[in-house]
Amino acid sequence: MTNNRILLLLFVVGLYSCTSSGLTIAVLPDTQTYAQKFPHIVDHQLKWLDSNSRKFDYVLQLGDLTQNNVDSEWVVIRNAFNHIENSIPYSIVAGNHDLGNNGRADVRNSDLFNKYFPSSGFSGTYGLFEDGKSDNFWKEFKKGNNTWIIMGLEFGPRNEVLDWADMVAKEHSDKTIILFTHGYMYSDSTRLGEGDSWRPQAYGIGKDTGTKAVNDGEQIWEKLVKPNANIRVVLSGHVLHSGVGTRVDDNDAGLPVYQLLQNYQEGVRGSENGGNGYMRIMKINTKKQTINISTYSPYLRKIHDGSGQNFEFRNIKFGR
Numbered sequence: 001m002t003n004n005r006i007l008l009l010l011f012v013v014g015l016y017s018c019t020s021s022g023l024t025i026a027v028l029p030d031t032q033t034y035a036q037k038f039p040h041i042v043d044h045q046l047k048w049l050d051s052n053s054r055k056f057d058y059v060l061q062l063g064d065l066t067q068n069n070v071d072s073e074w075v076v077i078r079n080a081f082n083h084i085e086n087s088i089p090y091s092i093v094a095g096n097h098d099l100g101n102n103g104r105a106d107v108r109n110s111d112l113f114n115k116y117f118p119s120s121g122f123s124g125t126y127g128l129f130e131d132g133k134s135d136n137f138w139k140e141f142k143k144g145n146n147t148w149i150i151m152g153l154e155f156g157p158r159n160e161v162l163d164w165a166d167m168v169a170k171e172h173s174d175k176t177i178i179l180f181t182h183g184y185m186y187s188d189s190t191r192l193g194e195g196d197s198w199r200p201q202a203y204g205i206g207k208d209t210g211t212k213a214v215n216d217g218e219q220i221w222e223k224l225v226k227p228n229a230n231i232r233v234v235l236s237g238h239v240l241h242s243g244v245g246t247r248v249d250d251n252d253a254g255l256p257v258y259q260l261l262q263n264y265q266e267g268v269r270g271s272e273n274g275g276n277g278y279m280r281i282m283k284i285n286t287k288k289q290t291i292n293i294s295t296y297s298p299y300l301r302k303i304h305d306g307s308g309q310n311f312e313f314r315n316i317k318f319g320r
Contacts, residue, residue, distance in 0.1 A: 022285035023057045023143055025178075026088075029237030030064040030265040031080075032097050033274025035073035037266075041277045041299050042076065046083040048298035053087035057143055062237035063095025063155060063182030064265070069103035069112055078116045092117055093152040094135055095182035095238060096203055105155065106204030110135050129164045136161050138168050140175075146286060149230075153181040155238075156200025156214030162223045163211075169228040176318060177231045179224075184217035184236035185261035189245040192217035198239055221249075229253035232318070233284075233291070235260050243268035244308040258291060258313055270306070278304050289316045 026049055034042035049056060066073035084090060094113045097103035110133070119134045129136035138151045149172050153161060169177060183200055186192045192199060193216050200206050200214040208214065215223065217236070225231045229251055238261075239245070245261035264275030277299025283292040291313040295304035303310065 022146075022283060022287070023141075023148065024055060025282045025284070026056050026059045027062065027235060027262060027280035027282055028059065029062040029263045029280075030095065030275070031061065031077060032064040032067040032073075032095075032103075033266040035065060035076045036067040036274075038274045039076040039080075041273060041275070042080045043083075044299045045277050045279060046080040050083040050087050053084065056088050058141060058150065059084060059088050059090035060150070060152075060178075060180050060235065061090070061092040062180055062235060062262070063093045064097040064237065065092065065095070065113075067097055067103060069098055069100065071112065074112050074116045081117075089139075089141065091137070091139060091150050091152050091180075092134075093180060093182055094154055096155045096198075096200070099155065100204060104204065105200075108154075108205045108208075110154075127168060129161055136164070138165075138172075138177075147175050149175045149177040151177050151179045151231075153179070153220075155182040156203070156205055156216070157181065157220065158208070158212050158214060160211040162215060162220065165224050166228065169224070169231060173228075173230055175230060177228070178233045178235070179231050180235040181220070182236060183238040184220055184234055185239065185245045185247070185259055186217070187239050187241035187243065187245050187261065189247045189261075191221055191247075191259070192236075192239065194218075196239075225257060226251050229255055231257065233258050233260075235262070237261070237263040237265075239263060240265075240267045241269060242308070243271070244306075246308060246311070248313070255317065258316075260293070262295070276300055286318045289318065290314050291316060 031042050065077045094110050096105035098113050100106040125140035127138050135154045141148045186196050199216045206214050243263035247259050248256045251257050262280045264278040266274045277297040281294045293311050295309040
């Protein structure tokens with residue numbers, strides 16, 4: 001049996017071993033090339049998730065849903081997500097290509113993002129930074145005896161957004177937070193910062209100042225993640241090169257924070273067909289104290305066998 005077949009077998013066995021002691025989350029980064037060129041692939045991804053809905057607790061999309069922030073591309077993505085609308089809870093955030101004129105993030109205009117994924121579709125216990133806007137939010141999610149907070153932040157979150165997120169984290173200090181935003185990690189396993197390509201400061205929105213000033217990954221870490229003991233996982237896309245990066249740092253409370261970059265879009269080294277339908281499967285098991293990461297394409301029916309695509313964190317102390 002080849003190594004890839006062994007990996008696929010292990011993945012299938014793992015997928016069908018969900019327990020009440022953790023979460024199984026599908027993570028879909030940067031679908032922009034699918035929206036523009038390969039709509040059948042993103043449609044296949046979401047159909048597959050729907051057909052396996054009993055095995056997934058949540059779906060996260062990491063921004064850059066579209067390439068050019070135009071209605072035709074938003075329709076593709078909206079139709080794809082309709083497949084799981086009534087089967088799996090999901091959350092999305094806007095990337096730079098989902099903002100401004102033709103997706104250039106020249107201005108912080110997310111009208112189409114909110115048109116196709118309005119906050120009126122939110123349910124349960126949640127909060128918004130701005131009334132009626134989906135750009136920055138938190139949602140409470142319960143699984144078994146555990147209550148989690150899913151927190152989504154805009155691309156290059158503004159100072160005022162980080163202040164709000166910090167307040168939310170402190171108000172929910174007894175709950176573990178999974179934070180996701182479009183731009184945070186870099187492909188060399190550092191956080192997105194000075195000297196790196198694709199910093200939020202390099203776009204039109206990066207010219208704003210004061211409370212509207214944008215923040216890169218390193219600034220998000222210093223201002224929000226590091227000071228709050230309950231933010232334990234940070235997920236992002238956006239960055240090209242290898243499209244992957246992983247690091248673990250202790251926060252101010254001495255607890256490890258698991259920070260992951262995943263991206264498969266056109267422009268990532270070795271990418272075909274805008275990513276060939278690869279997605280991350282993240283299994284958090286609070287009983288075994290593990291986070292298992294695997295990278296799988298339902299479109300190819302194949303485990304990604306590249307470096308940094310399949311691994312596990314162990315001996316994790318959840319909670320505080």
